[in-house]
Amino acid sequence: MPQSASGSAKGVFITGTDTGVGKTIAAAVLIRALIKKGIKVAAMKPIETGCLNRDGSLIPPDGMFLKSVAQMDTTIDLVSPIRFEQPLAPMVASELEGKAVELRKIIDSYRILSEQYSFMVVEGAGGLLVPIVKMKKKGDRADQRAYFMVDLMRELRLPVIIVTRPTLGTINQTLLTVNHALLTGLEVVGVLINNAQAPGNSLAEKTNPLVLEELCPVPILGILPHINDVTLNTIDAVAAGMSVSFLKAGG
DSSP, X not given: OOOOOOOSOEEEEXXXXXXXXXXXXXXXXXXXXXXXXXXOEEEEOSEEOSOEEETTEEEOHHHHHHHHHTTOOSOHHHHSOEEOSSSSOHHHHHHHHTOOOOHHHHHHHHHHHHHHOSEEEEEOSSSTTOEEEEOSOGGGGTTOOEEXXXXXXXXXXXXXXXXXXXXXXXXXXXXXXXXXXXXXTOOEEEEEEEOOSOOOXXXXXXXXXXXXXXXXXXXXXXXXXXXXXXXXXXXXXXXXXOOOTTSOOOO
8 A cells, every 4th residue: 555645734634424415516616616715625535436537538527626616726636646437436336447547647646736736625525435446455454354435535635615405314414424434543534514406495304403403523614505507607606605714724
């Protein structure tokens, strides 16, 4: 396994309770809120699956979107260094496509960006236990059979924000994710509740945020509204109402 990343840049790792909870939108809102404070922010989506294949070149939609939102003048290969076409867990996509997940490439890309930017916003793929690559030797990490997304978070030494949804089932998913993150030694900044889907105004949606505030061992950082038409202007409008005082980012 590669050595842990180190550097002077501060940052945060955005993960989710599941896929489809709106991590990319949450990351974009945080990026814009930080930029409005005069902070030079780099976005990174280290591993992206489900990329578009254009004449043999894999285009990462999330990575391209975050790069644009952050207004980065850098190559997409640094923002999204590992890319697969199949919309699957990286370990599975890697095996099906016959391409190795080069963890060293992720660490090197992170180091390069962290030297150029003041703050890093890194978005993971899926949740904590999404498998990235199979372990070659059992001795590497006890009896662990795979290197998971949570291991990458630890490798990059970044505090974590967990994005969740407000709908039915979120209490269990959120508490499981938060507690596992804490048990593995991650610093969890808090939870962002994101209306990735248009609100259904169900009783669960109305009560879950209050229940999570009561039961969650880390702060609920806010509730992001549903963005029907995702543009830089609509993201900026949400970012304008978000305090980022919970992030250790200098002005």
